[in-house]
Amino acid sequence: MSTQAGLFSLDDLTEDDAGTRPGFRLHRLELLNWGTFNKSVRTFRLDGENSLLTGDIGSGKSTVVDAITTLLLPANKIEYNKAAGAQKKERSLMSYVRGFHKSARSGIGDTSRPVALRGPGSFSVVLGVFHNAALEKTVTLAITLWATQEAGQPTRFYSIAEGEQSIKSGFSDFGTDMAKLKRRLRNDGVAVFDVFEKYAAAFKRHFGIGSAQAMDLFHRTVSMKQVENITHFVRTNMLEEDDVDTRIKNLLHHFDDLKKAHDAVLRAKDQIRMLEPVRDNAARHQALTTDYKHAHVQREQLSPWFTTKKLELSEAHLQELERAAVRVAAEQNALTAEVGGLTRELADLRDDIRNSGGGRIAAIDGELARLAIESGAQRERYKSYSEAATVLGLFEPEDQVVFDANAAALPGVEKHLGEANTQLQGQRTALDRLRSEASEQAGDHKSELKSLLNRQNLLPGWLVALRQKLCAGTGIAESELPFAGELLRVRESEAAWEGAAERTLHGFALSLLVTDVHYPAVSDWVDSHNLRARLVYLKVGANPTPRHAAANTLAGKIGIKPGTSFREFLLDELGRRFDHQCCETMADFRRYPKALTINGQLKGGGRHEKDDRKELTDRSSYVLGWDNHDKIARLRSALEEAEGRLRTATDGLGRIDSQLGNLGRQQRLIGTVTAVASFASLDWHATARTMADLAQEKTALESSSDILRELTERETATNTRLAKANDKLSALERRIGSHEAESKALAEQIADCRDLLAQAPLTDDAGLLAGLGTLARAALESEELTYKNTAKIESKVREKLQAALDALQLRAGRAAETTIRFMTDFRNKYPAESTELDATLEAAGEFNTILQQLVDNDLPRFAAKFKESLTQNTIHEIVAFNAFLDSRRQDIVSRIGEINESLARIEYNPGRHIQLEPQATSDAEVREFGSELRACSEGTIGAAEQYSEQKFLQVEALVERFRGRPGLTNLDERWTAKVTDVRNWFTFSASEKWTETGEEHEHFTDSGGKSGGQKEKLAYTILAAALAFQFGIAAGPANQRSFRFVVIDEAFGRGSDESAKYGLELFKRLKLQLLIVTPLQKIHVIEPFVANVGFVANESGDDSQLRNMTIHEYRAERDRRGS
Known part of the structure; x- marks a missing residue:
């Protein structure tokens, strides 16, 4: 059978059908003071049947629907008048209780305000009677509301009666005492609730609603048009x-326990990680300390050890010397006898030579030897004198006359050299000052250029560097601590006043701007550091009041960097401190109390100032602005000029130093000349002539006798033999003396060694002395240890030992510091575990105990x-x-x-x-x-x-x-x-x-792509299934406890006839009671499927009326009016 063939009409609803209607259905709805239903009780009778609620637009249909939803749903879930398309918050629970029905203005230009039918103190009641015919049970739900103030939410309570109630019988004759009403209701066996949740739980039990979503679905059904x-x-x-939520909380609880256990593992691991370095470094310190003690013992035994070696070597060498002394004594006796014989032989020969004329020759030989020495000295003096005289402009001393002339000219030469030296020294001092100035300027320019190339402002480099240190120490960004000069510059249109402005604003431009946020950190840092410079900083308040600069003032000629957050402060400072009138003439300058000329003369408070220490146009000293390209160009030019002056001064100093060097040499040569007292000390020519005469005389004597020549030759030979014998004897005597001295020294040295060993004997605790032998052999390298070099080798070994001791001490100290640092770190991080531990090396064992425990x-x-x-x-x-x-x-x-x-x-x-x-x-x-x-x-x-x-x-x-x-x-x-x-x-x-x-x-x-009727049909189908499921009526006996009431606001009226009939048949099959809300013009679509009609009218706009009719009465009246 098709769906259309099985449609139901009112005629289908027989008595038998009514008797089998299961579930709780709405039989009666009563309203008192609800919206525009004012003063008296309005009743809507549904009698558990499908009913129609209709009326003109704005008559109050949605007000009735909102009363039903307020009875069954919490107010915070309800969007009042939603079915009628109202905007959110257009209506509220308070608007229904107070009866807001229009807006009006109290006067011209006033904002419109809602007009209420009822004031605070009145009360409202919504009451619904639900009946289950199959179970023969009736339940009455009611909500009582009253407003205690003009706005906000009304106060309310809820009630449930097991039986039928009415507003007239149950909610009247109590005055305004709501507590009295509650007591009376409770005395009548009515359950009263102050909160919706308990009330809802109770009526859901009565109605057999087991799903928490059932009433939400009921609410959505009111205005649902289709399933999108x-x-x-x-x-x-x-x-x-x-x-x-409960399960997640349990999981979080277990995880918190797990996290604590995990944290304990991590804590233990971290403690082990921190304690292992304590253990390792403490052990390293102990090992290094032991090595240090051993090395210290070796150093203490170094002197006794080498003294013992020196004693042994000295005794052995003394014995060797004693054996050698016997041999040398015999050799000495033989040489003494030989020398005596040769001496006698030479004396005899010399007697024979004198007797043969040899005396004069001996005298000549003596004189020639003396004159040869004298001649050599004279030649050296002559050479030195001549070279010095040439350099000084004097003459070579050929004779006494020239010598005397040089002596007379020498004072003049000395005076001239002194004057030249004085002049050159003066020139050098001036050039040296110029070079220093140029070098300093070039250095300053280079430093400033380097700083300027890395920034855009014109500030001095030292000041920028000081800010960098400040920011590094405080952690503040440099951009947050600007200098005033970085944010100010002379406007281009006022370029003629730039020099005067720069000079006047110079001090302010070098002032650091510090906000309230950074003020504590900056002031602390500045106070705790020696800046080695002058720093001015200004505290910038949170909301400075800007001052607008007057026309033709200095402040008005200054522009502020766009976008800076210090703009308000700078406007205030400029307007307050630099409101000097810029005067073109001196007459104007004298007229104004605060004034400035274009040449930089400043006036204020009677004080006048003009500082021309620097040129007004010297742009290298300008500090205003945030573009330094011009200053960089000028500094580069100034640097080139300074470097040029530096090169010129350096070259001049080089030339003068060369001249001064020459003068110094000439002045020293004056001493060479004045040191020669007489010409005779230079006259080597005369001495040479005398030596020639004596040599000639000797030759004549020697050629006059053959016997004399033979005797002379024998004398020469004997003298040679004697000299050799004497040399051998002298050498032997020296050797004997050396041996004796050495023996004596050795004896004393042996005695000293024995005394030293008696005072500090050699000991070998723990076998440490073997190491000294190794160190000694390493120090000897290719040498052999003797009694002479023991001191040197001991010094080398001592140096090595001391170096080793120093290194061990340093390493041990570092190990101790590291150990203590790790101990301190542990104590700081884990104070509870280390309360009784000190960060000392003595506590290393206790720390190690904790580590082992962990x-x-x-x-x-x-x-x-x-x-x-x-x-x-x-x-x-x-x-x-x-x-x-x-x-x-x-x-x-x-x-x-x-x-x-x-x-x-x-x-x-x-x-x-x-x-x-x-x-x-x-x-x-x-x-x-x-x-x-x-x-x-x-x-x-x-x-x-x-x-x-x-x-x-x-x-x-x-x-x-x-x-x-x-x-x-x-x-x-x-x-x-x-x-x-x-x-x-x-x-x-x-x-x-x-x-x-x-x-x-x-x-x-x-339902996209479907026609309107198809969308509605799908919506009814899924909605019906959802209602059947949520209300628990999908299956089961007809008399089961269930909720069967559904409100559909305008949905059937807006859809097609076919889809509406399909929906109504579908809901009928599910034995659901429908309240269908639709405007008057849509009644013909719905009326075949309803038993009762509620007709709402509101002709005056402030008093809604509700008329009840059966569908038969409605049709009859409609027919009468149409005829």
Whole structure:
């Protein structure tokens, strides 16, 4: 049978039908002081039947609907007058209680205000009587509201009576005492509630509503026109929201325990990490200290050890000397005898020579020897004198006359040299000053250029460097501490005044601007550092009041850098401190109390100033502005000029130093000349002539006698032999003397060694002296140790030992410092564990005890506890959570199956019905959550569970999102609500299938692309299934306890006749009571399917009336009026 063929009309609703209507249905609705239903009680009688509520637009139909929703839903969920298309907050609970019905203005230009029918102190009641014919039970719901003030929310309470009540009988004759009304109701057995939640729980029990979503669906049904998105509708209206908060809290609780256990492991590991360096460095310090003690012992035994070696070597050498002394004594006796014989022989020969004329020759030989020495000295003096005289401009001393002339000229030469030296020294001093000035200027220019190239301002480099130090010390960005000059410049139109402005504003431009935020840090840093310079900084308040500069003042000629946050402050400072009138003439200058000339003369408070120490046009000293290209160019030019002057001064100094060097040499040569007292000391020519005369005389004597020649030759030979014998004897005597001295010294040295060893004997504790032998051999290199070099080798070994001691002491000191630093770090980080420990080397053993306790006991215990908490608590909780969510997933699949059973009994089109089809969502966050949840629990049940930091990190990442990460709390809350709501794991679509074969006819995820009638039809079908499911009426006996009342506001009236008939038939099959709200012009579509009509009228706009008629009465009256 087609759906159209099976439509029901009023005639179908027989007495038998009425007797079988199951569930609680609305029989009567009463309103008192609700909206424009004012003063008296208005009653709408439905008698459990499908009813129509109609009337003109604005008559109060939506007011009735909102009364019903207020009775069944919390006010915070209701969007009042939504079905009529009202804007949100257009109506409220207070607007209904006060009876706001229009807006009016109290006067011209006033804002319009709502006009109320009732003032504070009145009360309103909405009452609904629900009856279950099958169970023969009646339940009355009521809400009583009253306003205590003009605005806000009205005060209210709720009541439930098991039986029939009315406003007249139950809510009148109590005055304004609401407490009295409550007591009376309670005395009558009525349940009274102050909060909606308890009231709702009670009436849901009465009506058999088990689903938390049932009333939400009831509310949505009021204004639902079509199902735009099937997934959203199914999730919202057919599937219950799960309470996962408790499970997540349990998981967080277990994770907190796990986190504590994990933190204990990490804490123990960290303590071990910090204590191991304490142990290692303390052990290193101990080893180095031991090595130092050993080396110190070796150094203390160094002197006795080398003294012993020196004693042994000295005694051995003394014995050798004693044996040599015997041999040398015999040799000495023989040489003494030989010398005596030769001496006698030579004396005899000389007697014979004298007797033969040899005396004069001997005298000549003596004189010639003396004159040869004298002649050599004279030649050297003559050479030196002649060279000095030539350099000084004098003559070579050829004779006494020239010598005397040179002596007379010498004072003049000396005076001339002195004067020249004085002149050159003066020139050098001047050039040296010029060079220093040029060098200093070039250095300053280079430094300034280097600084300017790295910035844009014109400030002096030293001042920028000072700010950099300040910012580095305080951590403040340089951009937040500008100098005033960086933010100011002379306007281009006022370029002629630039020099005067620069000079006047120079001090202010070099002032640092410091905001209130940075003032404490800057003032502290400046006070605690020696700046070695002058710094001025100005405190900038939070809200300075800018001053606008007057025309033709200095302040008015200054521009401020765009975008700076210091603009208001700078305007204030400029306007207050630099409001000098810029005067073109001196007459104007004298006229104004604060004035400035273009040449830089400044006047203020009677004080006049003009500072011309620097040229007004010297742009290299300008500091205003944020573009330094011009200053860089000028500094480069100034640098080139300074470097040119530096080169000129350096070259001049080089020439003068060369001249001064020559003068110095000449002055020294004057001393060479004056040192010669007489010409005779230079006259080597005369001495040479005398020597020639004597040589001639000797030759004549020698050639006069052959006997004399023979005797002379024998004398020469004997004299040679004697000289050799004397040389040998002298050498032998020296040797003997040396041996004697050495023997004596050795004897004394041996005695000293013995005395030293007696005072500091050699000891060999712990076998450390073997090392001294090794050190000594290393110091000897290729030498051999003797009694003479023991001191030298001892010094080398001592140096090496001292170096080793110094190195060991340094290393031990560093090890001690490192140990104490690590101890201090541990005590600072873990004060509770180290309260009784000092950061000293003596406490190293106690620190090591803590370390051993951690390694041997604490860490294994913490790790075991962590493993137990991870695997037996947290992971199990996650597994249980996962299992719960999976069971909910299965419940949803089952729930959709149950809904599909209801849908299968509804013929959607001839021979076809609708089925909902769930699919796993493709949402990335939901799918990733499922993967992360499985990853946390995989490999944990039944496995040989090992400590797993990775597993902990997986769990932590998930749990911290449940908890809400810092800065991401809102995002994580939304994520948690989304991914743990199993409804979001599915998307839903509808499939229209052939009932006989189960084949799919059409598949759709929403009603897009459908005609208006098709959209409405799909909406009614899914809505009916949802209502059947949520109200628990999908199956079961007709007399079951269930809620069967549904309000549909204007939906049927706006749809097609065919879809409306389909919907009404569908709701009839489900045995639902419909209250259909529609305007008058739509009644003809609905009236065949209703039994009662409520007609709302509001002709005056402030007093809505409600008239009750049966459908028969309505038709009869309509026919009378039409005839």
